[in-house]
Amino acid sequence: MNSSSPSQTIRLYHLALSPFCRKVRLVLAEKRLEVELVEDRYWEPGSEIMRRNPAGKLPVLRMDGRLMAESQAICEYLDEAYPTPALMPPSAIERYEVRRLCTWFDDKFNAEVTRPIMIERVWKKVMKAGYPDSRTVKAGLRAIKDHMDYLSGLLESRRWLAGNTMSLADFTAAAHFSCLDYISDVDWERSTTLQEWYATVKSRPAFRSLLADQVPGLPPAPHYAELDF
Amino acid sequence: MNSSSPSQTIRLYHLALSPFCRKVRLVLAEKRLEVELVEDRYWEPGSEIMRRNPAGKLPVLRMDGRLMAESQAICEYLDEAYPTPALMPPSAIERYEVRRLCTWFDDKFNAEVTRPIMIERVWKKVMKAGYPDSRTVKAGLRAIKDHMDYLSGLLESRRWLAGNTMSLADFTAAAHFSCLDYISDVDWERSTTLQEWYATVKSRPAFRSLLADQVPGLPPAPHYAELDF
Structure with missing residues (x-):
């Protein structure tokens, strides 16, 4: 070191x-x-x-x-x-579930939803690399529905995504959703449960810096930084 | 539970x-x-x-x-x-390096080398899904060279990939290399250092079940199961 x-x-x-x-x-x-x-x-x-x-x-x-x-x-x-506040739960099996869900978002959700939508609707514009491909965007917007249903299902029996304490799984998920929410590509009306979960995570002080982000030439959706959207 | x-x-x-x-x-x-x-x-x-x-x-x-x-x-x-034998080192910074390298293999190495080569040379045959695309195979075989050079570089200052103790990083790497070695797609002559590392991992009892694998219609390369290749 x-x-x-x-x-x-x-x-x-x-x-x-x-x-x-x-x-x-x-x-x-x-x-x-x-x-x-x-x-x-x-x-x-x-x-x-x-x-x-x-x-x-x-x-x-x-x-x-x-x-x-x-x-x-x-x-x-x-x-x-920096163990305080803890973002991983105490038992091995609870940590397994946190890690499984982190990979769910960083691998599967990213491949099916975040990456295709962000490439087409954000990065092509920022990198001046052509126009968005609407078929790719539509496929991403179809895929997010299944993911939202799966997550709503999890939240029916849990307070947070991976269990009854807030964890890295919630932050990983919120990191992905917040990018899509910046460009208004999350249909929150699909799940009140998920919307409430996101509102709770978003209201944490740790979220403030993200909500202040402004990408030149690409203003955020009007509700993006609102805490009671 | x-x-x-x-x-x-x-x-x-x-x-x-x-x-x-x-x-x-x-x-x-x-x-x-x-x-x-x-x-x-x-x-x-x-x-x-x-x-x-x-x-x-x-x-x-x-x-x-x-x-x-x-x-x-x-x-x-x-x-x-099941903490014995340990596959994660004791300090947070050493564990960071193990996890970084696990992701290196499961994400980058897999996307650039394992997946394209295995899809073309194994899965298309097993799934009866057409003929291998030689351009994809060649791109994978080009990419593996850079990876081997990077890993050889790491092994110049370390006994194992992530440090001085064997860890999950070595098993993750060996899992990828062993798939490619089954179809003889690792040019071990490129790096004696890496070859010696692989021979050491491969000689562990834990490796025996992998070396006994036989995929119907796709026999392993002659040296695949030899411990002193």
Whole structure:
């Protein structure tokens, strides 16, 4: 461990509307760790992303003189190194369920919903890479319905997504939903249960920085930052 | 927790040449947990995969009267519930590195190497779904070179992939390499360091069940099961 500069500012190389970056921001804020956000438009000349992360992905967290990558590995590290408030439950089987749901969102939900919709409706515009493909958007909007029904089902027998305590699973899910909510692509009327869950997560102080995001040329949906939407 | 049948046989619904299933098999064997392997050819009629895992993916582990999905979540659970021998190192920062590398393989290496090569050279044949696309195979074989160089670099300063103790990162990596090695698609001459690492992992008793795999109509490469290849 390079501990030559332990008091160095924590810095997150990120993109505002990336669910993986948002997940790390939520955990940092929940742990009351102050962070300097540096946007890395990695597709533009001059980006040093490959030097910071050989996997070429965001987010990258600079902390304790070290560069850290992979949002789930970072979040588990932050929860272990800064255990209060805890974002992982105490028992092994409860932690299993949190991790299963984190992968559900970062893998399946991302592949079927977040990534296709965000590429077509946000990133093509931001990167000036053509027009959205409406078939891809429609497929994503169809897929989100099944996901919302599955999550509503979970919330019928649980207070939070992975059990009766708030966990990293809720933050992971909220990170994805908040990106889609920025562009108004979540039909909250489909599930009051899920809408109430999101309103609760969104009202946490840790969410404030996300709700203040403004992407140039792409203003958020009017209800995006409202706490009683 | 449904503990009505705690002594029920542990069962893994799997596919022989899936790296995610192999990862769980390796961890179960390392923990000396006996498991009944049930092949689930989920593309054939009669598969109940969606009932067992709403994400529709393998492996699914039936254990303690419960169905568990997502290989990383399962492996972390097994390591927490059966801590000897440990597959996660003691400090938070070491565990971070293990998890970063697990994601490296299950996400990046899988997307660039394992999945494209296995789809073209194995699954299309097994599923009778057409002929391999040689461009895709070639792209995978190009990508594996960069990965091997990166891993060799890591092993120059470490005894094992994530540090100086064997961990879940080594099993995750070996699970992917072993699938490719079955069809002889790893050019071990590229890196003696990596070859020696793989020979060491492969010689563990936990690896025996994998080395005995025989996929009908697709015999393994001659060196696949040899310990001193």
